[in-house]
Amino acid sequence: MTQKVRAVLFARITSVCCLVLIAAVSCAPTAPVDVSGGWSGTLAYTSGPMTSFTSSFRLDLFAEDGAVTGSVTLPSGYGNQFQIPVTLGEVHADTIVLEAEGMNPFTTPDTPVRIAFDGAATATTMSGVGTHVVSGAAYTFTWSATLVTPPVVDAE
DSSP states (O other): OOHHHHHHHHHHHHHHHHHHHHHHHHHSOOOOOOOOEEEEEEEEEOSGGGTTOEEEEEEEEEEETTEEEEEEEEEEETTEEEEEEEEEEEEETTEEEEEEEEEETTSSSOEEEEEEEEEEEOSSEEEEEEEEEETTEEEEEEEEEEEEEOOOOOOO
8 A cells, every 4th residue: 555545545534533523522412501590580472362461470490400390480460479380390401491380379269370481591591482371271472581599509
């Protein structure tokens, strides 16, 4: 084998190895964003009789290995707020999916409420789209939230 053939063969092998390495690195799973902490946000309704109405909400979240637990606090009118537990919560790299379900005790009778958030997340901001179901009626919204209370770190 001539020196020129060896050089061409070495260049091709090196190129293939580089491509395999690039593909392996780009396919490596990315650690999920830690969304633990207290979040303050705004819902902007995009459907139903609440179209163009905006409302505040709060998320208190605890994330571990991509699983998210916690609660959602929503307004109920007349200055009241109620809290419902997160029933499904997941973070994958920089995306988040949350669902919370419970009862609004400030209505008579108590009203079933379910809310779902789907969006993008960083360590300090989140935003996306969602659905708010009240007594079976679904309303869509866009949302954004900002971290206001960082997670408490255990001093062990």
